Amino acid sequence: MNDKIFELATFGGGCFWCTEAIFRELKGVEKVVSGYSGGSVPGKPTYREVCSGLTGHAEVVQVAFDGSIISYEELLIIFMTTHDPTTLNRQGADTGTQYRSVIYYHNNNQKEVAEAVVKDIAEYFDNPIVTEITALNIFYDAEDYHQDYYRNNTQQGYCNAVISPKLAKFRKLYAEKLKE
Template structure:
């Protein structure tokens, strides 16, 4: 199998439990890892440190996907339409810089595509899009208990009231892109 069709996207749209659950259902996505990026303190941050809002990191996911099945552009369209890219440092009740809307690009091509996608989806929102587009510096994998969170905790209140409705929105808007 050739691996040159495998790419990685790194995005943050609020709580990584939500974005992870969304992309685990997308055709062509091979792996989704929750983690942290964009901080300004040295070393591998912990979830507790991230939640303090003092490290500057965002909760993000890294999506490993097959471009023969789904494009980077489609990944970003799904991302931009399954969270609110118009709220600065907030998704629903989750507030703080760790919940910012962000696309971390891995190369100039990804940067250009991100800029195009943001412009394309802009007319669908009443308020301006505040999604940050920045180069990926470092990705830190989150602790084990944060991986596959929704799959392992579907009955938990946050999952039922926040993530399950996001998945319903995904299924409504992007049924043709789902596994």
């Protein structure tokens, strides 16, 4: 039985299918769950409700990771460099508040690290970073068919056109951080 306690990180970088596919490949990442957070309506939202843009939720992933293998700071840098943190409520063709760039911190240390990383990398972008940094309130798991979406649907059009090229770039940039 594995009694290891994993740390949690929660990020929204547009479509959760893309973000989940990236984090699943990293050494030290035990589990990635697609879901929703940041909304203002009561109860667990559905994908259809979140996509309406009316619930205030963002598509996010919650990452369980071993901090002795990969740090929260490293996860943040990877997150910030594998999506566009300078576009408000948009990633590629996906538009709406549900696709916003957001870091949900779980404690004050994560908040401080997130603020420092965003400040440090800002100079590498042509436009200002608009990524929200806010406390995690509630995380809701997305429906089962959204979990491990890319691996289960690699031939789907969106996966081929959007996720596969993003993963190829990520794998090249972070080859030393990938699982065997």
